[in-house]
Amino acid sequence: MQNTLDKTRRDELIDAASHLFRSQGYERTTVRDLAQAVGMQSGSLFYHFKNKAEILEAVMAKGVADITAVAEFALEGVTEPKEKLRRLVTGHLTALLGSSQHALEVLLYEWHSLSTEARDRIVQLRDRYETLWQQVLDEAATAGLVHPDTTFLRKMIFGSLNWTVQWYRPDGSMSIEEMGDRMLNLILRG
Amino acid sequence: MQNTLDKTRRDELIDAASHLFRSQGYERTTVRDLAQAVGMQSGSLFYHFKNKAEILEAVMAKGVADITAVAEFALEGVTEPKEKLRRLVTGHLTALLGSSQHALEVLLYEWHSLSTEARDRIVQLRDRYETLWQQVLDEAATAGLVHPDTTFLRKMIFGSLNWTVQWYRPDGSMSIEEMGDRMLNLILRG
DNA sequence: CCTACCGATCGGTAGG
DNA sequence: CCTACCGATCGGTAGG
Numbered sequence: 276m277q278n279t280l281d282k283t284r285r286d287e288l289i290d291a292a293s294h295l296f297r298s299q300g301y302e303r304t305t306v307r308d309l310a311q312a313v314g315m316q317s318g319s320l321f322y323h324f325k326n327k328a329e330i331l332e333a334v335m336a337k338g339v340a341d342i343t344a345v346a347e348f349a350l351e352g353v354t355e356p357k358e359k360l361r362r363l364v365t366g367h368l369t370a371l372l373g374s375s376q377h378a379l380e381v382l383l384y385e386w387h388s389l390s391t392e393a394r395d396r397i398v399q400l401r402d403r404y405e406t407l408w409q410q411v412l413d414e415a416a417t418a419g420l421v422h423p424d425t426t427f428l429r430k431m432i433f434g435s436l437n438w439t440v441q442w443y444r445p446d447g448s449m450s451i452e453e454m455g456d457r458m459l460n461l462i463l464r465g
Numbered sequence: 466m467q468n469t470l471d472k473t474r475r476d477e478l479i480d481a482a483s484h485l486f487r488s489q490g491y492e493r494t495t496v497r498d499l500a501q502a503v504g505m506q507s508g509s510l511f512y513h514f515k516n517k518a519e520i521l522e523a524v525m526a527k528g529v530a531d532i533t534a535v536a537e538f539a540l541e542g543v544t545e546p547k548e549k550l551r552r553l554v555t556g557h558l559t560a561l562l563g564s565s566q567h568a569l570e571v572l573l574y575e576w577h578s579l580s581t582e583a584r585d586r587i588v589q590l591r592d593r594y595e596t597l598w599q600q601v602l603d604e605a606a607t608a609g610l611v612h613p614d615t616t617f618l619r620k621m622i623f624g625s626l627n628w629t630v631q632w633y634r635p636d637g638s639m640s641i642e643e644m645g646d647r648m649l650n651l652i653l654r655g
Numbered sequence: 656c657c658t659a660c661c662g663a664t665c666g667g668t669a670g671g
Numbered sequence: 672c673c674t675a676c677c678g679a680t681c682g683g684t685a686g687g
Contacts, residue, residue: 284656300577302492306682319656321683384574387490422651430632431625431651438624461612461621474672496666509672511667658687665680671673 285323287313289337292330293377301331301381301388331385332393338378339400342370346407356414360421360462363411365455367436372443372451380440405429420463432462475513477503479527482520483567491521491571491578521575522583528568529590532560536597546604550611550652553601555645557626562633562641570630595619610653622652 291312295304306327310317324330349366353359371379382397389397412425422428435458443454481502485494496517500507514520539556543549561569572587579587602615612618625648633644 298577300492302490303578305680307680316657317682318658318660318684322656327682384577387488387574388493424647427647428651430628431648434625434628434631435621436624437628438620441624442620457614457617458621461618495664497664506673507666508668508674508676512672517666656687659685661682661684663681666678668677669675 284313285333288320288323288330289333289378293334293337293381296331296334296381296385297377301385328388328390328393331381331388332397334378335382335385335389335397336400338375338382339397339404341375342367342379343400343404343407345370345374346404350407350411356411356418357420357463359411360415361455361459363408364432364436364459364462365452368439368451368455371436371440372445376440383437383440405433408432422464428462432458474503475523478510478513478520479523479568483524483527483571486521486524486571486575487567491575518578518580518583521571521578522587524568525572525575525579525587526590528565528572529587529594531565532557532569533590533594533597535560535564536594540597540601546601546608547610547653549601550605551645551649553598554622554626554649554652555642558629558641558645561626561630562635566630573627573630595623598622612654618652622648 288309292304292309295308295312299308305317306320307317309330310320320330324333345366346363349362350359353362370376386394408429409425412421412429415421416423416425439454443449445451449457478499482494482499485498485502489498495507496510497507499520500510510520514523535556536553539552540549543552560566576584598619599615602611602619605611606613606615629644633639635641639647
């Protein structure tokens with residue numbers, strides 16, 4: 276029971292931290308900002324987290340976990356390589372520009388604020404997600420749908436996907452699904 | 466004469482700041498770190514710059530100016546659309562991963578530390594560079610070399626290019642030129 | 656989770 | 672460009 280309550284409060288903190296770290300940056304956000312955002316005293320933060328760095332790691336870990344879950348769910352029951360790829364693209368964009376936007380932007384832009392140990396742990400989580408992509412791209416290459424150098428291709432795709440946070444505006448004329456389809460068009464051969 | 470000396474010292478500071486802001490982040494870098502890097506007292510920094518934020522802006526402005534100069538030089542005398550595109554790609558990678566690496570990474574990753582006024586000024590500089598690309602891509606599209614939606618394509622390309630800082634290692638087996646050619650291969654139609 | 660607090664450090668300034 | 676310094680703020684802790 277107490278564990279459940281702890282978890283909720285912890286999640287609230289991670290959520291608030293995602294927002295603050297993303298809009299002001301990690302270093303610029305003070306523990307006082309964060310405490311105020313969830314309505315507690317700054318000293319009380321350290322009942323939930325050992326230190327400020329641990330909060331950053333938790334935000335990033337949540338970001339990777341979220342986008343991985345989205346991808347796994349999107350692939351469920353799908354067998355056609357092209358459709359798998361389409362769903363991975365759309366899923367990535369949906370998480371990045373919608374549901375897990377803040378945590379994922381923190382993941383992308385606060386890398387240098389992580390300790391090397393924390394970095395290793397996040398890399399491990401990220402690798403699982405990248406493996407998912409690699410497998411789908413390999414299938415697609417076997418089917419002749421994409422360029423055979425899938426490792427290189429994957430890096431190019433990741434770059435394009437992640438860059439969307441720099442320019443995509445949800446209130447514009449292009450929906451996330453439409454953007455995904457356009458990207459897929461550029462990725463597919465011929 | 467004094468102006469020349471001032472400029473040199475200023476440039477030294479911008480160089481040192483590029484390195485420090487990139488490796489530690491802007492907020493984490495103190496004016497004392499920076500002063501020590503060029504061998505002066507921390508208070509003396511403010512003889513050269515009004516405040517810390519002005520140094521960040523100077524670093525970023527130098528980054529954009531550098532990469533624009535590289536692009537303009539690379540295009541000089543070239544008339545064939547495909548070759549123009551190849552040179553833009555290679556030029557971008559050369560600046561980003563080599564000659565102006567630090568300043569450009571700061572430009573990519575410290576965006577949220579800029580004031581809105583400084584942001585506007587940097588955007589203006591960046592627009593000039595993007596226009597260069599847009600024109601070359603439009604020529605290439607007219608020649609049927611690339612997908613006709615060049616605005617979208619340009620954003621995808623920028624993403625792929627800028628993402629290379631996350632994974633490219635100069636001591637690996639792939640040279641920058643080779644990487645450029647591979648990217649061009651994915652960009653070109655057919 | 657709060658109260659009360661501390662040591663350290665930060666960006667920046669005045670006066671030369 | 673240096674010396675000497677300040678007010679503000681920071682992450683974190685002890686004790687409850």
